[in-house]
Amino acid sequence: MTTVPDRLDRRFRDEAASAGLLDVAYDFTDSPIGTLLVAASERGVCRISFDPEPERELDALATAFGVRVLRAPGPVEIVRRELDEYFEGARREFDLQVDLTPLPGFQRAVLEELVRVPYGHVDTYGGLAQRIGKPRAARAVGGALNRNPIPIVVPCHRIVGATGSLVGYAGGLERKEALLGLEGALLT
Amino acid sequence: MIPPFERFYEERKDEVFGYLARLLGREAAEDAFQETFLRALRAYGELEHGRHLRAWAFTIATRVAVDVRRKATPLAEAPELPVHDERPAYAELDHLTGRLPPTERAAVVLRYGYDLSYDDIGAALGSSAEAARAAASSGVRRLRTKEAS
Numbered sequence: 001m002t003t004v005p006d007r008l009d010r011r012f013r014d015e016a017a018s019a020g021l022l023d024v025a026y027d028f029t030d031s032p033i034g035t036l037l038v039a040a041s042e043r044g045v046c047r048i049s050f051d052p053e054p055e056r057e058l059d060a061l062a063t064a065f066g067v068r069v070l071r072a073p074g075p076v077e078i079v080r081r082e083l084d085e086y087f088e089g090a091r092r093e094f095d096l097q098v099d100l101t102p103l104p105g106f107q108r109a110v111l112e113e114l115v116r117v118p119y120g121h122v123d124t125y126g127g128l129a130q131r132i133g134k135p136r137a138a139r140a141v142g143g144a145l146n147r148n149p150i151p152i153v154v155p156c157h158r159i160v161g162a163t164g165s166l167v168g169y170a171g172g173l174e175r176k177e178a179l180l181g182l183e184g185a186l187l188t
Numbered sequence: 189m190i191p192p193f194e195r196f197y198e199e200r201k202d203e204v205f206g207y208l209a210r211l212l213g214r215e216a217a218e219d220a221f222q223e224t225f226l227r228a229l230r231a232y233g234e235l236e237h238g239r240h241l242r243a244w245a246f247t248i249a250t251r252v253a254v255d256v257r258r259k260a261t262p263l264a265e266a267p268e269l270p271v272h273d274e275r276p277a278y279a280e281l282d283h284l285t286g287r288l289p290p291t292e293r294a295a296v297v298l299r300y301g302y303d304l305s306y307d308d309i310g311a312a313l314g315s316s317a318e319a320a321r322a323a324a325s326s327g328v329r330r331l332r333t334k335e336a337s
Contacts, residue, residue: 001202001203001206002202002203002205002206002209003202003205004201004202004205004221008205008218008221008222009201011222012221012222012225012226015222015226016225016226016229019226021226021229021230022193022229023233055195058192058194058195059192061192062190062191062192066233067190067191067192067193067232067233067235068193068229068232068233069192069193069194070193070194070197070229071194
Protein backbone atom coordinates (compact mmCIF):
# COMPACT_ATOMS: atom_id res chain seq x y z
CA MET A 1 0.00 0.00 0.00
CA THR A 2 1.16 3.52 -0.70
CA THR A 3 2.19 5.25 2.49
CA VAL A 4 2.44 8.93 3.21
CA PRO A 5 6.09 10.01 3.45
CA ASP A 6 7.07 11.27 6.93
CA ARG A 7 7.97 14.72 5.68
CA LEU A 8 4.53 15.11 4.08
CA ASP A 9 2.85 13.92 7.25
CA ARG A 10 4.88 16.39 9.27
CA ARG A 11 4.13 19.18 6.80
CA PHE A 12 0.39 18.62 7.18
CA ARG A 13 0.57 18.55 10.98
CA ASP A 14 2.64 21.75 11.07
CA GLU A 15 0.34 23.54 8.66
CA ALA A 16 -2.80 22.42 10.51
CA ALA A 17 -1.39 23.90 13.71
CA SER A 18 -0.03 27.12 12.25
CA ALA A 19 -3.29 27.76 10.38
CA GLY A 20 -5.08 27.68 13.73
CA LEU A 21 -7.33 24.79 12.74
CA LEU A 22 -6.88 22.67 15.87
CA ASP A 23 -8.92 22.49 19.04
CA VAL A 24 -6.04 20.66 20.67
CA ALA A 25 -2.46 19.89 19.63
CA TYR A 26 -0.58 17.22 21.53
CA ASP A 27 2.68 15.34 21.56
CA PHE A 28 4.71 13.09 23.80
CA THR A 29 7.80 14.03 25.75
CA ASP A 30 10.31 12.06 27.80
CA SER A 31 10.94 13.02 31.39
CA PRO A 32 12.74 11.53 34.40
CA ILE A 33 9.33 10.36 35.67
CA GLY A 34 8.33 8.69 32.43
CA THR A 35 6.79 9.57 29.10
CA LEU A 36 4.27 12.38 29.31
CA LEU A 37 1.50 13.31 26.94
CA VAL A 38 1.37 17.09 26.67
CA ALA A 39 -1.58 18.90 25.09
CA ALA A 40 -2.42 22.52 24.42
CA SER A 41 -5.54 24.35 23.30
CA GLU A 42 -5.42 27.83 21.83
CA ARG A 43 -5.72 29.17 25.39
CA GLY A 44 -2.80 27.26 26.83
CA VAL A 45 -1.60 23.92 28.12
CA CYS A 46 -4.67 21.82 28.85
CA ARG A 47 -3.40 18.32 29.66
CA ILE A 48 -0.31 16.61 30.98
CA SER A 49 -0.73 12.90 31.39
CA PHE A 50 1.40 10.22 33.05
CA ASP A 51 1.49 6.74 31.49
CA PRO A 52 -0.63 8.02 28.63
CA GLU A 53 -2.99 5.69 26.83
CA PRO A 54 -3.38 7.70 23.65
CA GLU A 55 -6.76 6.30 22.59
CA ARG A 56 -8.43 7.21 25.87
CA GLU A 57 -6.65 10.54 26.08
CA LEU A 58 -7.72 11.57 22.59
CA ASP A 59 -11.36 10.79 23.33
CA ALA A 60 -11.20 12.76 26.58
CA LEU A 61 -9.56 15.74 24.86
CA ALA A 62 -12.13 15.67 22.05
CA THR A 63 -14.98 15.61 24.54
CA ALA A 64 -13.57 18.48 26.60
CA PHE A 65 -12.22 20.77 23.87
CA GLY A 66 -13.55 19.69 20.46
CA VAL A 67 -12.90 16.92 17.94
CA ARG A 68 -10.10 18.63 16.03
CA VAL A 69 -7.40 16.94 18.08
CA LEU A 70 -4.13 16.28 16.26
CA ARG A 71 -0.64 15.25 17.20
CA ALA A 72 1.37 18.34 16.27
CA PRO A 73 4.68 19.14 17.95
CA GLY A 74 4.73 22.88 17.17
CA PRO A 75 2.21 24.27 19.65
CA VAL A 76 3.43 22.11 22.54
CA GLU A 77 7.12 22.76 21.97
CA ILE A 78 7.15 25.57 24.54
CA VAL A 79 5.56 23.25 27.12
CA ARG A 80 8.15 20.57 26.45
CA ARG A 81 10.93 23.08 26.78
CA GLU A 82 9.70 24.45 30.09
CA LEU A 83 9.20 20.92 31.44
CA ASP A 84 12.74 20.00 30.38
CA GLU A 85 14.08 23.06 32.20
CA TYR A 86 12.03 22.23 35.26
CA PHE A 87 13.37 18.68 35.38
CA GLU A 88 16.91 19.95 34.91
CA GLY A 89 16.40 22.17 37.95
CA ALA A 90 16.80 25.28 35.80
CA ARG A 91 13.19 26.47 36.14
CA ARG A 92 11.22 27.13 39.31
CA GLU A 93 8.15 28.74 37.81
CA PHE A 94 6.29 27.99 34.62
CA ASP A 95 5.53 30.89 32.31
CA LEU A 96 2.83 28.87 30.55
CA GLN A 97 -0.79 29.81 30.19
CA VAL A 98 -3.07 27.03 31.39
CA ASP A 99 -6.52 26.22 30.07
CA LEU A 100 -8.86 25.10 32.85
CA THR A 101 -12.05 26.20 31.08
CA PRO A 102 -13.83 22.81 30.85
CA LEU A 103 -13.56 22.23 34.60
CA PRO A 104 -16.33 22.77 37.16
CA GLY A 105 -16.10 26.03 39.12
CA PHE A 106 -14.98 24.52 42.41
CA GLN A 107 -12.16 22.52 40.85
CA ARG A 108 -11.01 25.54 38.91
CA ALA A 109 -10.94 27.64 42.06
CA VAL A 110 -8.85 24.98 43.80
CA LEU A 111 -6.37 24.66 40.93
CA GLU A 112 -6.05 28.40 40.40
CA GLU A 113 -5.20 28.80 44.08
CA LEU A 114 -2.84 25.84 43.94
CA VAL A 115 -0.69 27.57 41.33
CA ARG A 116 0.25 30.09 44.04
CA VAL A 117 1.99 27.46 46.18
CA PRO A 118 5.63 28.18 45.34
CA TYR A 119 8.35 25.85 44.16
CA GLY A 120 9.94 23.94 46.98
CA HIS A 121 7.08 24.56 49.41
CA VAL A 122 4.17 22.41 50.47
CA ASP A 123 0.73 23.15 51.82
CA THR A 124 -2.00 20.88 53.16
CA TYR A 125 -5.41 19.94 51.80
CA GLY A 126 -6.98 21.83 54.71
CA GLY A 127 -4.74 24.82 54.10
CA LEU A 128 -5.75 24.99 50.48
CA ALA A 129 -9.43 24.64 51.45
CA GLN A 130 -8.99 27.58 53.78
CA ARG A 131 -7.35 29.68 51.09
CA ILE A 132 -10.32 29.30 48.77
CA GLY A 133 -12.66 30.29 51.59
CA LYS A 134 -14.06 26.79 52.22
CA PRO A 135 -12.22 25.67 55.32
CA ARG A 136 -14.28 22.51 55.73
CA ALA A 137 -13.82 21.30 52.20
CA ALA A 138 -10.44 19.57 52.62
CA ARG A 139 -11.81 16.27 51.31
CA ALA A 140 -13.39 17.92 48.25
CA VAL A 141 -10.08 19.69 47.65
CA GLY A 142 -8.41 16.26 47.63
CA GLY A 143 -10.89 15.11 44.99
CA ALA A 144 -10.27 18.18 42.87
CA LEU A 145 -6.50 17.63 43.03
CA ASN A 146 -6.87 13.97 42.17
CA ARG A 147 -8.51 14.95 38.90
CA ASN A 148 -6.02 17.73 38.11
CA PRO A 149 -5.64 17.60 34.31
CA ILE A 150 -2.33 19.50 34.28
CA PRO A 151 -0.07 17.98 36.95
CA ILE A 152 3.46 19.33 37.44
CA VAL A 153 2.58 22.74 35.93
CA VAL A 154 -0.41 23.00 38.26
CA PRO A 155 1.53 21.64 41.21
CA CYS A 156 -0.79 19.30 43.05
CA HIS A 157 2.32 17.41 44.19
CA ARG A 158 2.91 20.29 46.63
CA ILE A 159 -0.16 19.43 48.68
CA VAL A 160 0.36 16.93 51.50
CA GLY A 161 -1.53 15.65 54.53
CA ALA A 162 -1.81 17.58 57.78
CA THR A 163 0.87 15.35 59.34
CA GLY A 164 3.23 15.87 56.42
CA SER A 165 2.53 12.48 54.87
CA LEU A 166 2.34 12.44 51.10
CA VAL A 167 -1.20 10.95 51.17
CA GLY A 168 -1.86 10.37 47.47
CA TYR A 169 -1.11 11.33 43.90
CA ALA A 170 -2.93 10.44 40.71
CA GLY A 171 0.40 9.71 39.03
CA GLY A 172 1.54 7.47 41.90
CA LEU A 173 3.29 8.38 45.17
CA GLU A 174 6.73 7.65 43.73
CA ARG A 175 6.27 10.46 41.26
CA LYS A 176 5.04 12.82 43.95
CA GLU A 177 8.10 12.00 46.01
CA ALA A 178 10.37 12.48 42.98
CA LEU A 179 8.89 15.90 42.20
CA LEU A 180 9.13 17.09 45.80
CA GLY A 181 12.66 15.69 45.97
CA LEU A 182 13.62 17.60 42.83
CA GLU A 183 12.28 20.78 44.40
CA GLY A 184 14.07 20.09 47.71
CA ALA A 185 10.75 20.12 49.53
CA LEU A 186 10.75 16.72 51.18
CA LEU A 187 9.84 17.10 54.82
CA THR A 188 11.78 14.15 56.17
CA MET B 189 -19.91 9.77 17.45
CA ILE B 190 -17.19 11.66 15.64
CA PRO B 191 -13.70 10.35 16.40
CA PRO B 192 -10.86 12.73 17.28
CA PHE B 193 -9.36 14.03 14.03
CA GLU B 194 -6.06 12.27 14.75
CA ARG B 195 -7.77 8.89 14.51
CA PHE B 196 -9.62 9.77 11.30
CA TYR B 197 -6.41 11.11 9.76
CA GLU B 198 -4.30 8.09 10.76
CA GLU B 199 -6.91 5.67 9.43
CA ARG B 200 -7.38 7.44 6.10
CA LYS B 201 -4.14 9.19 5.18
CA ASP B 202 -2.39 6.36 3.33
CA GLU B 203 -5.29 5.33 1.13
CA VAL B 204 -6.22 8.92 0.36
CA PHE B 205 -2.63 9.62 -0.62
CA GLY B 206 -2.58 6.50 -2.78
CA TYR B 207 -5.83 7.55 -4.43
CA LEU B 208 -4.54 11.05 -5.16
CA ALA B 209 -1.29 9.63 -6.52
CA ARG B 210 -3.31 7.50 -8.90
CA LEU B 211 -5.36 10.43 -10.10
CA LEU B 212 -2.62 13.05 -10.26
CA GLY B 213 0.77 11.40 -10.16
CA ARG B 214 2.88 11.27 -7.05
CA GLU B 215 4.35 14.74 -7.18
CA ALA B 216 1.07 16.61 -7.58
CA ALA B 217 -0.51 14.28 -5.04
CA GLU B 218 1.61 15.77 -2.26
CA ASP B 219 0.06 19.23 -2.48
CA ALA B 220 -3.36 17.71 -3.07
CA PHE B 221 -2.94 15.55 0.04
CA GLN B 222 -2.18 18.59 2.14
CA GLU B 223 -5.14 20.47 0.70
CA THR B 224 -7.49 17.50 1.17
CA PHE B 225 -6.80 17.11 4.86
CA LEU B 226 -6.76 20.84 5.52
CA ARG B 227 -10.22 21.06 3.93
CA ALA B 228 -11.32 18.07 5.99
CA LEU B 229 -9.99 19.68 9.17
CA ARG B 230 -11.79 22.95 8.45
CA ALA B 231 -15.08 21.13 8.08
CA TYR B 232 -14.52 18.50 10.74
CA GLY B 233 -15.85 20.49 13.68
CA GLU B 234 -19.16 20.99 11.86
CA LEU B 235 -19.85 17.32 11.12
CA GLU B 236 -23.05 16.04 12.64
CA HIS B 237 -22.09 12.39 12.82
CA GLY B 238 -19.16 10.10 12.15
CA ARG B 239 -20.80 7.81 9.59
CA HIS B 240 -19.40 7.61 6.06
CA LEU B 241 -16.12 9.28 7.04
CA ARG B 242 -14.18 7.14 4.59
CA ALA B 243 -16.42 8.15 1.69
CA TRP B 244 -16.29 11.73 2.91
CA ALA B 245 -12.48 11.68 2.77
CA PHE B 246 -12.58 10.38 -0.81
CA THR B 247 -15.17 13.00 -1.69
CA ILE B 248 -12.89 15.82 -0.60
CA ALA B 249 -9.88 14.21 -2.27
CA THR B 250 -11.80 13.84 -5.53
CA ARG B 251 -12.83 17.49 -5.49
CA VAL B 252 -9.29 18.60 -4.76
CA ALA B 253 -8.00 16.40 -7.59
CA VAL B 254 -10.57 17.84 -9.99
CA ASP B 255 -9.52 21.37 -8.99
CA VAL B 256 -5.86 20.52 -9.52
CA ARG B 257 -6.58 19.00 -12.91
CA ARG B 258 -8.59 22.03 -13.99
CA LYS B 259 -5.73 24.33 -13.13
CA ALA B 260 -2.98 22.15 -14.50
CA THR B 261 -2.42 20.06 -17.58
CA PRO B 262 -5.11 19.39 -20.18
CA LEU B 263 -6.75 16.07 -19.53
CA ALA B 264 -5.31 14.44 -22.60
CA GLU B 265 -1.86 15.00 -21.13
CA ALA B 266 -2.57 13.39 -17.81
CA PRO B 267 0.70 12.29 -16.25
CA GLU B 268 1.91 8.75 -16.21
CA LEU B 269 1.28 7.33 -12.79
CA PRO B 270 4.47 6.12 -11.21
CA VAL B 271 2.77 4.55 -8.23
CA HIS B 272 3.47 1.00 -7.27
CA ASP B 273 1.21 -1.03 -5.13
CA GLU B 274 1.32 -4.55 -3.85
CA ARG B 275 -2.35 -5.06 -4.63
CA PRO B 276 -2.71 -6.30 -8.19
CA ALA B 277 -6.13 -4.66 -8.62
CA TYR B 278 -4.56 -1.29 -7.92
CA ALA B 279 -1.57 -1.93 -10.09
CA GLU B 280 -3.75 -2.79 -13.03
CA LEU B 281 -5.97 0.18 -12.47
CA ASP B 282 -2.96 2.46 -12.45
CA HIS B 283 -1.91 1.86 -15.98
CA LEU B 284 -5.37 1.15 -17.31
CA THR B 285 -7.21 4.18 -16.02
CA GLY B 286 -4.53 6.72 -16.83
CA ARG B 287 -6.18 7.84 -20.06
CA LEU B 288 -9.79 7.87 -18.95
CA PRO B 289 -11.65 11.15 -18.54
CA PRO B 290 -11.36 12.27 -14.91
CA THR B 291 -14.88 11.43 -13.77
CA GLU B 292 -14.78 7.94 -15.22
CA ARG B 293 -11.32 7.45 -13.88
CA ALA B 294 -12.34 8.47 -10.35
CA ALA B 295 -15.46 6.30 -10.56
CA VAL B 296 -13.52 3.24 -11.71
CA VAL B 297 -10.76 3.72 -9.14
CA LEU B 298 -13.17 4.30 -6.26
CA ARG B 299 -15.39 1.37 -7.25
CA TYR B 300 -12.80 -1.25 -8.13
CA GLY B 301 -9.75 0.03 -6.28
CA TYR B 302 -11.39 1.10 -3.01
CA ASP B 303 -14.70 -0.76 -3.06
CA LEU B 304 -16.82 2.32 -2.41
CA SER B 305 -20.57 2.04 -3.00
CA TYR B 306 -22.14 3.93 -5.89
CA ASP B 307 -23.94 6.13 -3.36
CA ASP B 308 -20.59 7.16 -1.92
CA ILE B 309 -18.99 7.57 -5.33
CA GLY B 310 -21.92 9.70 -6.45
CA ALA B 311 -21.36 11.92 -3.41
CA ALA B 312 -17.64 12.07 -4.15
CA LEU B 313 -18.28 13.15 -7.71
CA GLY B 314 -20.99 15.61 -6.76
CA SER B 315 -23.61 13.62 -8.65
CA SER B 316 -25.95 10.70 -8.02
CA ALA B 317 -25.45 6.99 -7.52
CA GLU B 318 -26.90 6.41 -10.97
CA ALA B 319 -24.48 8.85 -12.57
CA ALA B 320 -21.60 7.20 -10.68
CA ARG B 321 -22.65 3.78 -11.90
CA ALA B 322 -22.91 5.10 -15.44
CA ALA B 323 -19.46 6.72 -15.22
CA ALA B 324 -17.88 3.52 -13.91
CA SER B 325 -19.60 1.40 -16.60
CA SER B 326 -18.59 3.79 -19.29
CA GLY B 327 -15.00 3.77 -17.98
CA VAL B 328 -14.90 -0.01 -17.93
CA ARG B 329 -16.36 -0.17 -21.48
CA ARG B 330 -13.74 2.25 -22.67
CA LEU B 331 -11.00 0.19 -21.01
CA ARG B 332 -12.27 -3.00 -22.66
CA THR B 333 -12.27 -1.29 -26.03
CA LYS B 334 -8.71 -0.13 -25.48
CA GLU B 335 -7.62 -3.54 -24.29
CA ALA B 336 -9.18 -5.12 -27.33
CA SER B 337 -7.65 -2.67 -29.77
